[in-house]
Amino acid sequence: MAKTVAHMTSVHHPFDTRIYHKECRSLQHAGYDVTLIAPETDSASEINILPIKKYTNKFLRMAFSTYQVYKQARQLDADYYHFHDPELLPIGWLLKKKNNVVIYDIHEDYATSIMQKEYIPRPIRKLITKTYKRMENVLGRDMAFCLAEKYYEELYPHGQTILNYPLLDQSLLNKEVSEDVGQPENKLLYTGNIDVDRGAYVQARLPLIDEEITVYFFGKCSREVADNMYETAGAEKDRLIIEGIERYVPREDIDHQYMNRRWLAGLALFPPTDHYKRKELTKFFEYMSAGIPILCSNFPVWQAFIDRYQCGIAVDPQDKADIQDALEYLRLYPEEAAKMGRNGQKAVREELNWQKEEEKLLQWYDELSRKAREIGDEHAK
Structure with missing residues (x-):
């Protein structure tokens, strides 16, 4: 049977180029059974999309959309959970089992981004950044990190860089x-x-x-x-x-x-x-x-x-x-x-095209699956 993959986002548009057109479509073409959990849309899709309610208010989104993502994802019982928003870190942690793979796809340097938000008082920015990094370190301990930028390797030396190069259109x-x-x-x-x-x-x-x-x-x-x-x-x-x-x-x-x-x-x-x-x-x-x-x-x-x-x-x-x-x-x-x-x-x-990154993505998925099986076998003994 094809391995099941659930991509999850409460923030991005369901047809986000990196999530939908690159990663989800590449995995689907490689034979994976791919489902995307994302904000609702009326547009037709070649990927199975499980919709969640879209909230314009950030706090409502973080409270209710995150729960909806978790509820949909848990029912799938997927081999891979691949999420794209920092607010889904607790969800990824809850979904992690000994024999599955959870991937945190880091699109941005979030800690630096938070510190640049001048509309937030600086002491609050520092507190939010510290809290985020602490949450990332604790909840992400058993996750794999997918990095969208080269320089993120300095921040996550054990991450896998999958660059946002364009599709060969x-x-x-x-x-x-x-x-x-x-x-x-x-x-x-x-x-x-x-x-x-x-x-x-x-x-x-x-x-x-x-x-x-x-x-x-x-x-x-x-x-x-x-x-x-x-x-x-x-x-x-x-x-x-x-x-x-x-x-x-x-x-x-x-x-x-x-x-x-x-x-x-x-x-x-x-x-x-x-x-x-x-x-x-x-x-x-x-x-x-x-x-x-x-x-x-x-x-x-x-x-x-x-x-x-x-x-x-x-x-x-x-x-x-x-x-x-x-x-x-x-x-x-x-x-x-x-x-x-x-x-x-x-x-x-x-040189600078998605097809080369696609090869890296598929190879990495294979490696992660093999490691998950080995860990599962160890715990079964």
């Missing part, structure tokens, strides 16, 4: 990026969740920095952040297009945008934060797949990435002149911009 990779297609449009693209730490207000200033530019955002954005972005752009707010205010933007819609235009650049102009400046952003790889040059902040890790793959330009996100110079360069030298796009596609095709 042939329609994107086959998008022609030649030197003679003419001048790119004066349009910049940003994809993914939109918030302050992800550069919402930095990027909202772009129409004020460059009078020819229109900036398109495709990703979930709160009404408050969107209103503040429009206010930041002031009289130029008509050149700020935000798709995704108070709603999830489906993967298919974002892929369509990658193909829809000849974008001048894909944006990642983030302010400097400990949480993001060491991450290799998933949007980097997606821009590269579509042959779009990257325009990003010049954090050392990001600068090194751009230099290695020659796929864009890194600038000081607080320096208007630096940003303006980069935009002007991309406009004046379309053949160089096209070369950056082709370099990005080549890197994704040959």
Whole structure:
């Protein structure tokens, strides 16, 4: 019989790219019986989804959604439980048996992220961070850790890194990026969740920095952040297009945008934060797949990435002149911009793709299953 896998999230959208399109689909294609426990959706799915009620209030979600996840998961009695949110740590601990596998998929550096939330008083932030780390150390003792970023290996030396590289989407990779297609449009693209730490207000200033530019955002954005972005752009707010205010933007819609235009650049102009400046952003790889040059902040890790793959330009996100110079360069030298796009596609095709991470994931699942059997056999003696 096929081994059963339950992926669990109370926070992420059921069609989250990493959870649904990469991990769940890869496991399903490899012959696993996969179920996803996630917030309810009306959309059709190729994976069996057990819905839980979605709460907009964070405290209600942590109280009631977590219990619903546990109730659904316990009934499955799965061989693998793979969860994606820190609030599900107690659930993972309750589900752990001697002969099954529980995996905590760490999408973010949560301790650092908590310390950056300036709306929480600093002493409270410290207390929350300490409590979280203590809970993680105690409840996660018998779990396997799946790491979405390279630098998380420093925090979890026994974890398994499964990077968030893109699927090999042939329609994107086959998008022609030649030197003679003419001048790119004066349009910049940003994809993914939109918030302050992800550069919402930095990027909202772009129409004020460059009078020819229109900036398109495709990703979930709160009404408050969107209103503040429009206010930041002031009289130029008509050149700020935000798709995704108070709603999830489906993967298919974002892929369509990658193909829809000849974008001048894909944006990642983030302010400097400990949480993001060491991450290799998933949007980097997606821009590269579509042959779009990257325009990003010049954090050392990001600068090194751009230099290695020659796929864009890194600038000081607080320096208007630096940003303006980069935009002007991309406009004046379309053949160089096209070369950056082709370099990005080549890197994704040959190295930075999910298919290679998929192999690691499947091999790791096999290893975890073997260890669980050995432990079960030991306890049966």
